[in-house]
Amino acid sequence: MSIHLLGIDVGTGGTRALLIDESGAVIASAIHEHEPFASPRSGWAEQEPHDWWKACQGAVRKLLAESGVPAAEIACIGLSGQMHGAVLLDKNDEVLRPALIWCDQRTAAECRYLNEKIGPQRLVELTANPALTNFTLTKLLWVRTNEPEIWRRFHSFLLPKDYVRLRLTGVRAVDVADASGTLLLDVVHRRWSDAMLDAVGLKPDCLPALYESQEIVGQVTESAAASTGLKAGTPVVAGAGDQAAGATGMGIVRPGDVSATIGTSGVVFAASDAPVSDPAGRLHTFCHAIPARWHVMGVTQAAGLSLRWLRDNFAQASNYDQLTSEAAKVPPGSGGVLWAPYLMGERTPHLDPDARAALLGLAADHTRAHVVRAILEGVAFSLKDTLTIFRELGIPVKAIRLGGGGARSSLWRQIQADVYGQALETVQAEEGAAYGAALLAGVGAGVWSSVDAACDAVVHVAGRTAPDPQAVIVMQESYAKYRRIYPALRDIVAGSPA
Numbered sequence: 001m002s003i004h005l006l007g008i009d010v011g012t013g014g015t016r017a018l019l020i021d022e023s024g025a026v027i028a029s030a031i032h033e034h035e036p037f038a039s040p041r042s043g044w045a046e047q048e049p050h051d052w053w054k055a056c057q058g059a060v061r062k063l064l065a066e067s068g069v070p071a072a073e074i075a076c077i078g079l080s081g082q083m084h085g086a087v088l089l090d091k092n093d094e095v096l097r098p099a100l101i102w103c104d105q106r107t108a109a110e111c112r113y114l115n116e117k118i119g120p121q122r123l124v125e126l127t128a129n130p131a132l133t134n135f136t137l138t139k140l141l142w143v144r145t146n147e148p149e150i151w152r153r154f155h156s157f158l159l160p161k162d163y164v165r166l167r168l169t170g171v172r173a174v175d176v177a178d179a180s181g182t183l184l185l186d187v188v189h190r191r192w193s194d195a196m197l198d199a200v201g202l203k204p205d206c207l208p209a210l211y212e213s214q215e216i217v218g219q220v221t222e223s224a225a226a227s228t229g230l231k232a233g234t235p236v237v238a239g240a241g242d243q244a245a246g247a248t249g250m251g252i253v254r255p256g257d258v259s260a261t262i263g264t265s266g267v268v269f270a271a272s273d274a275p276v277s278d279p280a281g282r283l284h285t286f287c288h289a290i291p292a293r294w295h296v297m298g299v300t301q302a303a304g305l306s307l308r309w310l311r312d313n314f315a316q317a318s319n320y321d322q323l324t325s326e327a328a329k330v331p332p333g334s335g336g337v338l339w340a341p342y343l344m345g346e347r348t349p350h351l352d353p354d355a356r357a358a359l360l361g362l363a364a365d366h367t368r369a370h371v372v373r374a375i376l377e378g379v380a381f382s383l384k385d386t387l388t389i390f391r392e393l394g395i396p397v398k399a400i401r402l403g404g405g406g407a408r409s410s411l412w413r414q415i416q417a418d419v420y421g422q423a424l425e426t427v428q429a430e431e432g433a434a435y436g437a438a439l440l441a442g443v444g445a446g447v448w449s450s451v452d453a454a455c456d457a458v459v460h461v462a463g464r465t466a467p468d469p470q471a472v473i474v475m476q477e478s479y480a481k482y483r484r485i486y487p488a489l490r491d492i493v494a495g496s497p498a
Contacts, residue, residue, distance in 0.1 A: 003075045003447060006063075006230075007438030008056060009242060010081030010161045012037065012047075012101065012264050015055035017063040018434035019074075022447050024458025026429055028067035032058035038098065043105035043345065043353065046098035049087050052160060053167045060228040071231040076445035077168075077220070078437030079239035080246070081161025083181040086139035091155040093166060097147070100139040101160070103265070103301060105345045105353040107138035110145070114138070114183075118199050120281070126195050128187035129180075130281030133345070133353040134299075137183035141200065156206045161239060168228075169218030169236050172208040178241035179210060180286035187294070188275045190287050211238035213245075213289035214443040214451060237444035240289035242433040243267050243297060246403055248289050249436030250427050251459035253452055256398030258390075260383050260416060260424075262406030263432075266303025268348075268386035270395050271295050282349040282389055289440060290451045296395060298348030298386025302357070303379045304405045306341040310375055315368065320409070327373035328411045332418060332471040333478050335370045336361040339378030340485045349385045350486055356493050358485060376412050377475070380419040381482040387420060401425045401461075403432065418471040419479065428462040 004027065007018045014033040020026055032055040038046045064071060084102040089095060100106070114123060114131040123131055131138065136159065144151045158166060159182070162174050179185045179192075184207070186193040192207055211217050216235045225232035239245060243261075247269045252259045259269045275294045277285045288295045302309070307320065315323060338360045345353035359371065390397055400422055406412045407426050417424045429435060439454045448454035 002073050004069050004073045005438045005441045005445065005447065006074050006077045007434035007436070007441065008060070008077065008079050008164065009245070009432060009434035009437060010052050010056065010079070010164050011242065012082050015052060015059045016432070016434045017059040018431055018438055019063055019067055019069060020435070020438045022442070024429065024439070026431055026435070027069060028063055029431070029434070030059045030062035030066060032056070032062065037101060041106070045101050045104040047101050049095050049099050049160070049163045052164055056164050056168070057227050060230060064229045071229055071234070074230065074234055075447070076216070076441035077234055077236045078439070078441035078444070079161045079165055079236065080242050080433035080437040081159070081164070083159065083178055083241040083243065084134045084136050085160040086136050086143070087158045087160065087163045088140070088143060088150065088154050089156050089158065090153045093172070096150050096153055097143070099160065100142070102134055103344045104139065105133045107133045107142045108353055110138040110141040113141065124277055124281065126193050127183050127185060128275055128277050128285040129183060130351065131183065132347065132351060134347065135181055135183040137200065140202070156208070158208055159241070162208060165218070165236065168220055168224045170221050171218035173211055173217040173238060174208040175211055175213045175238035175240050175289070176287040177213055177244035177289045181241060181284070187285055187287055212291050213238050213240045214440050216444050235444065237441050239437050239440055243269055244286065244289040244295065245433040245436035245440065247271065247295065247436065248439055248451060248455065249431060249433065249459070250401050250403055251455040252401065253288070253290055253293070253455050256396040258397045258400045259403055260400055260406065261403035262303045262379065262412070263404040264303070264305045266300035266379055266383050266406070267297050268383050269295055269297040270390060270397065272395070276393065276395060278389060278393060281351060283386065289436070298383070298389060300341060300348065300379065300382040301346055302341045302343035303382070305343060306339065306357070306375050306379055309343055310372065323372045324376070324409050324411045326369035327376060330369045330373045332474045334374040334377055335366055337366055337370045337374035338478065338482055338485065339374040340482070340489060341375070341378050341382050342489070349389060352490065354493060355486065356489060358489055360485065376415050377419065377478065378482065380416045381479050383416070384419050384479060399425060401427060403430055413465045414468070417465045417467040418475045421467055421472050421476070423467065424465045425461045426463045428460040429458070
């Protein structure tokens with residue numbers, strides 16, 4: 001009987017199911033879109049966990065039907081998904097309210113509370129990370145303060161992909177990579193932090209069980225099999241948050257390996273064989289999806305979201321290919337137009353949930369093409385901020401691999417090469433976090449002996465993009481100007497009426 005592996009990625013826009021064989025070749029994939037996230041107030045972002053499970057069922061059923069692969073041939077399942085979300089459950093594992101997701105920015109007061117009660121330096125000592133509005137703990141504290149009726153019924157919480165796991169297996173579990181973004185994990189020692197629980201008054205039984213990413217944590221239940229078409233009893237590994245899983249799928253597993261991924265958000269990710277912390281808290285230090293390995297990463301909140309925002313609001317009749325085709329006719333530097341991509345506040349390097357986006361330098365002779373190119377360049381500048389911090393901290397960067405939408409656009413690939421001033425690689429099967437989740441499932445099933453072995457066997461470089469020397473000079477000049485935007489914006493936004 002053939003062996004197949006299933007990766008499921010619970011993203012922001014939809015859930016994707018991906019099937020690979022034991023050689024790592026992609027057999028089929030299917031996507032079921034989610035309802036757009038709700039934003040009841042500026043800076044808020046919520047999704048219904050039930051919609052994730054509905055999308056999972058739809059994606060898996062479509063995948064099985066279109067691939068023709070019998071469910072009995074799926075040896076193991078891996079999960080990945082958007083990080084940091086807070087799914088609050090009652091004692092019967094019923095959802096109490098819509099989940100506050102990764103880009104929700106409402107918890108500034110809770111961050112101040114943590115800094116005052118525990119202290120910024122102590123937070124980094126306990127969790128390797130500062131208090132940020134994105135992290136799960138701050139969302140739990142917000143509900144405790146602002147929705148006491150909900151909080152009285154609160155029993156436990158899960159991250160987005162792990163709610164899907166609950167519905168799939170009946171098990172409340174999480175991997176150390178995804179748990180790293182909760183602000184409740186002792187990242188250095190890869191265990192829940194009793195000190196953090198005590199400091200904020202949470203009980204240990206609210207936490208899901210903790211596993212390494214390749215460990216099997218449960219099996220598909222009879223009811224989930226009926227809903228999805230999967231075979232009951234199929235093992236499910238812990239998996240990983242989307243960044244660690246996506247990096248695994250691109251072979252970013254050893255020190256010196258770096259990826260730059262543009263999805264809704266943008267991430268620059270570096271693997272490490274030891275936890276490396278930024279004293280200023282500008283980077284995240286998380287467990288990797290590989291035992292005894294960690295990673296550091298910087299995050300741009302609105303990377304691909306910047307281009308989608310332009311398309312949806314000002315170019316509704318256009319698709320992304322049309323927009324980038326227009327932008328490709330504009331020379332590097334966008335005619336002096338600059339974009340600061342702070343549509344959802346910003347993490348790296350500013351740690352500012354109140355940051356706001358800006359389009360600068362417009363003149364009467366500029367066109368939509370100039371604006372599109374400025375957005376592509378501005379997102380690349382924001383990711384370069386992380387590479388600048390890597391250099392400050394001595395984090396090695398031997399090679400950079402591109403992922404997400406930024407890897408599929410030839411123009412965005414070239415812009416990134418010119419902005420970073422370095423040749424960039426793309427991999428043969430750039431299938432995102434679902435592919436990494438499938439590889440983790442393969443390790444759990446014994447197809448490969450380790451995550452390193454899996455990546456060595458199946459991840460191959462497909463292409464390289466070299467920087468243009470003249471464009472590099474222009475981009476360096478534009479980046480220097482870009483770096484001056486945030487301080488000016490901060491002063492303007494801080495002085496604006498509420």
